Amino acid sequence: MSANDASEATPTPSGTVAQVLRPIRKRLIIAGTLAAVGSMLTLVPLAGIAHVAQLVLAPQAADNWAQVQANVWQVAGLSLLSLLLGMLLVSLGESLAHLADNHITRHLRRAITRRLARVPLGWFSSRASGEVKQVMQDDVATLHSLTAHFYTTVGRCFGAVAISTLYLFAMDWRMALVSLLPFPLFLLFFRRATKASGKNLQAFGAGMARINNAVVEFINGTPVVKAFGIEGKAHGSYREAVDAFATAFTDFTRPLVSGIANAHAMLTPVAVLGVVLGFGTLFCALGWIAPAGLLPFALVAPGLCAPLLLLSYVMHDLQHATGAAQRLHALLQTPVLETLPGGPARLAADAPIHVEHLVYGYDGQAPVLDDISFTLEPGTVTAIVGASGAGKSTLARLLLRFFDPCAGRICIGNTDLRQIDSRQLYRHIGFVLQDVRLVHASLRDNIALGRPSASQQEIEHAARLANIHSRILALPRGYDSVIGEDAQLSGGELQRVSIARAVLLDPPVLVLDEATAAADAENEVQIQQALSRFAKGRTVLVIAHRLDTVMHADRIIVLDNGHIREQGSHHQLLARNDHYARLWALGGYQQAMQEAQAPC
Ligand code: ADP
Numbered sequence: 001m002s003a004n005d006a007s008e009a010t011p012t013p014s015g016t017v018a019q020v021l022r023p024i025r026k027r028l029i030i031a032g033t034l035a036a037v038g039s040m041l042t043l044v045p046l047a048g049i050a051h052v053a054q055l056v057l058a059p060q061a062a063d064n065w066a067q068v069q070a071n072v073w074q075v076a077g078l079s080l081l082s083l084l085l086g087m088l089l090v091s092l093g094e095s096l097a098h099l100a101d102n103h104i105t106r107h108l109r110r111a112i113t114r115r116l117a118r119v120p121l122g123w124f125s126s127r128a129s130g131e132v133k134q135v136m137q138d139d140v141a142t143l144h145s146l147t148a149h150f151y152t153t154v155g156r157c158f159g160a161v162a163i164s165t166l167y168l169f170a171m172d173w174r175m176a177l178v179s180l181l182p183f184p185l186f187l188l189f190f191r192r193a194t195k196a197s198g199k200n201l202q203a204f205g206a207g208m209a210r211i212n213n214a215v216v217e218f219i220n221g222t223p224v225v226k227a228f229g230i231e232g233k234a235h236g237s238y239r240e241a242v243d244a245f246a247t248a249f250t251d252f253t254r255p256l257v258s259g260i261a262n263a264h265a266m267l268t269p270v271a272v273l274g275v276v277l278g279f280g281t282l283f284c285a286l287g288w289i290a291p292a293g294l295l296p297f298a299l300v301a302p303g304l305c306a307p308l309l310l311l312s313y314v315m316h317d318l319q320h321a322t323g324a325a326q327r328l329h330a331l332l333q334t335p336v337l338e339t340l341p342g343g344p345a346r347l348a349a350d351a352p353i354h355v356e357h358l359v360y361g362y363d364g365q366a367p368v369l370d371d372i373s374f375t376l377e378p379g380t381v382t383a384i385v386g387a388s389g390a391g392k393s394t395l396a397r398l399l400l401r402f403f404d405p406c407a408g409r410i411c412i413g414n415t416d417l418r419q420i421d422s423r424q425l426y427r428h429i430g431f432v433l434q435d436v437r438l439v440h441a442s443l444r445d446n447i448a449l450g451r452p453s454a455s456q457q458e459i460e461h462a463a464r465l466a467n468i469h470s471r472i473l474a475l476p477r478g479y480d481s482v483i484g485e486d487a488q489l490s491g492g493e494l495q496r497v498s499i500a501r502a503v504l505l506d507p508p509v510l511v512l513d514e515a516t517a518a519a520d521a522e523n524e525v526q527i528q529q530a531l532s533r534f535a536k537g538r539t540v541l542v543i544a545h546r547l548d549t550v551m552h553a554d555r556i557i558v559l560d561n562g563h564i565r566e567q568g569s570h571h572q573l574l575a576r577n578d579h580y581a582r583l584w585a586l587g588g589y590q591q592a593m594q595e596a597q598a599p600c
Contacts, residue, residue, distance in 0.1 A: 013322045020325045021147065023107055024100040028151040031100065034093030035155030039307065040163040041086030046303055047167055048079030050296040057292050093152045101148035108140050111332055118336035118422075122402030134212045135331045139324035145314060146321035153314045157307045164300050171296045172289055178279040179272070179301040183308060186266040190312055193259020204252040205323040207245035214241035260312070267309055269302035276301050337401065343419035347428045349508035350378040351413030353399070353539065358408035360398055367406065368394050370562045376509070381540040383550035385583065386559035392543045395559070396513045399541060400431055412509075426450065430507035432531070434514040436494045443472055443487055444479040446497055450505045458504060465533055466500035467526040468493060492527060499530050510535060513543040547580075547587055556580065 021028065052072050055061065061068045112135070161183075168176035265271070280294040353376040361367040369391045376382050384392045398405055401417050410417045412428065420428070427450070438446050447462055448454045454462075459479065463469040471493055472479055481487035489497065502510070512531060528549070544550040551570040558565045558573065558580045565579045573580035 013326060016329045017146070017322055017325045020108070020143075020329055021104065024104050024147065027096055027100040027103075028147065031093040031097040032151040032155035032158075034089045034096065035152040036159035036162075038086045038089030038091075038093060039156040039159035041082040041089065043160060043163055043300070043303065044082035044086070045079035046299045047296060048075045048082075050299050051075050053295050054292055090152075090156065093155060094148075097152045098148045101144055104143065104147055105140055108143070108328060108332075109136065112136055112328070115332055115334060115336065119334050120337045120403045121400065122397055123334065131209055131213055132331075134209055135327050138212075139327050142320050142324035143328070145317035146325070150314050150318055150321070153307075153310050157311045160304055160307045164304055168297060168300060172293060175276075175280065175283060175289060175294070175297050179276045179297045180304075182266050182272050182275055183304060186263050186308065186312075189259055189263035189266065190315070193256050193263060203248040205327065207241070207248035209327075210241040211245050214238040256316075260316075263312065264309070267305050267312075269305045272302045272305060273298060337404065337422070338418075339421050340416065340419045342415075343421065343424070344415055347412055347415065347420065347424065349428075351415075352377050353509065354411045355395075355399070356408050356411065358395075358398065358410065359406045360394060360403075361406055362394075368562050369398070372408070372562075372564055374557055374564065374567065376539050376541055377554075378508075378539050379537060380554040381535060381542065381550075381552075383542045383544050383553035383556045384559055385544055385547055385550065385556055385580070386565075387583075388545075389561075390559040391562045392559055393513055396431075396433075396511050396541065396543050399511055400429060401425060426507075427505055428507055429509040429511060430502035430505050431511040431513070432495070432499050432502055433511075436491070436498045438483050438494060438497060440482065440484060442480050442482050443475075443497060446483060447500045447504055449501055454504055459500075462500040462504040463497075465503050465530060466496045467530040468496035468500055471496075492524065495527055496530060499527065499534065503534050507538070509539045509541075511541045511543075514545055547584055558583070 018025070052075050055068050055071055055075070058068075116132075165176070165180065168179060276294065276297045280289070280291075280297065283289045284291055284294070355372055355374050355376075358369055358372040359367050360369045372395065374382070384395060386392055397403065399410060399417075401420075401422070404418060412420065417425065439449065444456070444459055445452075447459050451458075456479070460469055463472055471489075472481070472487075475481040475487050477486055483489065483494075483497075512535075542550055542553065550556060554569070555567060556570060556573055557567045560579060566573060566576060568576070574584060
């Protein structure tokens with residue numbers, strides 16, 4: 001199934017399951033058929049035993065004992081052959097189903113990875129990692145019961161029921177009817193129980209997802225929470241998720257447990273044998289059947305309990321697997337960022353970036369950016385400043401195509417951002433954001449993430465420029481140290497690694513969003529130095545909270561509540577004595593700078 005296939009609408013749960021399993025449908029049908037035929041053959045010995053008993057117990061058997069013996073050997077041989085062949089077919093079916101399961105697991109994980117590689121980067125910021133982990137790991141694993149066991153179990157059940165029913169009806173239709181009576185009753189009870197709990201399955205799945213998210217939050221937040229001594233308050237969301245899950249779990253299991261208990265009571269070999277013998281005695285008394293004629297029913301009918309019981313277990317798992325398949329399908333349908341046709345093969349490094357009448361609102365809400373227009377001239381530094389919530393980070397993310405604008409456009413030269421393939425875009429626009437994302441790999445691999453073919457010299461050069469080279473060398477395994485294992489780095493140091501990564505790509509445009517936010521004073525100086533070296537000669541857009549860090553920018557754009565309030569150089573804006581001048585005065589920068597310059 002390709003990602004595009006996955007985006008077709010599938011209204012029903014079974015339709016969703018069919019669509020998720022489409023790549024292995026044929027294999028599953030063959031596996032089910034092999035299991036069905038195999039299960040039919042494995043039941044032949046039961047009929048064989050009944051037949052042998054009838055041969056031996058026949059009144060005229062003693063008269064022709066040699067013939068009886070020959071017949072008994074023939075039946076025994078055939079039974080054994082059937083048993084062995086049946087076992088072989090069942091085992092082939094099971095192996096095929098497990099191979100198919102292996103295939104679909106790999107296929108789905110790859111399809112999800114491919115899909116996630118195409119979703120907007122902004123999708124990840126608004127998505128809890130627990131939710132993605134549940135689908136990629138847990139739900140793919142849950143599907144195992146459906147792919148590896150469901151179809152073969154259904155096949156085995158179908159085979160057993162079909163051959164037994166045919167055989168018993170061929171023996172005596174009245175006895176067959178009463179002997180098989182417990183089974184439809186079982187199915188009736190079972191269906192009612194699963195239907196009742198099935199209604200609560202979505203709530204059960206949602207509760208599970210909430211717990212996953214809450215656990216991630218709980219673990220990530222524990223150090224902060226403990227430090228401030230607010231465990232009671234801060235762990236509230238985890239407790240709420242646990243309580244909600246407990247309720248959903250009870251609603252889900254209550255109808256299931258009592259219903260399934262009733263159903264299972266109907267499906268014990270003793271109960272079935274009781275029915276056979278009870279009615280058999282009556283039918284013998286009525287002269288409808290000879291006592292020896294009861295033997296096939298006493299042997300074959302109870303034998304149906306095991307496969308049907310197994311079916312009831314996989315039906316129970318099927319509900320979970322259906323929920324998992326639905327979540328997998330939904331993830332595979334996540335809207336992707338399409339690249340529109342008409343993009344150029346190469347982007348000119350000195351192309352200006354035009355932001356034209358940009359409008360953006362999160363999730364269809366009121367715009368947080370409205371009618372924003374400006375141009376980033378090549379080789380200049382433009383700073384975006386404004387109060388918290390003014391829309392600075394949103395603007396930076398739009399420039400990096402974390403998401404597409406609701407109206408207006410951003411162009412590199414004459415090319416709309418939407419026409420540029422993401423690899424090409426991120427080679428052209430590098431970024432260093434407040435939220436540093438590094439992968440669990442060596443420092444070398446982290447720096448070379450965007451250019452795995454980079455040489456050690458190039459990597460070291462980038463690290464030197466980012467002021468992190470000597471810190472890396474001080475680690476026991478240097479560039480081979482793995483982040484989080486033998487490389488325990490501070491927030492500011494991690495930020496410098498992320499700068500080295502951007503440096504290595506050597507992009508002509510750079511977006512910096514509060515890059516020093518996680519750093520202490522010493523790190524801040526190091527980061528600022530690294531960024532100034534890196535920014536030289538490039539087109540830079542810098543988002544800043546502290547105005548003194550961007551006072552030398554070529555142009556400062558002041559954002560206020562999603563609108564451009566004013567723009568110009570630091571001195572021009574101070575001279576206007578408006579919004580920027582007020583922010584500057586509020587920040588107390590003038591005073592701080594005078595104090596810093598005053599002789600001791
Ligand atoms: P700034 O960077 O200037 O502090 P932001 O761009 O982060 O401002 O936010 C601008 C507005 O958009 C704020 O009102 C903020 O609450 C809202 N916002 C930011 N991120 C999201 C999001 N993922 N979903 C919904 N609203 C958001």
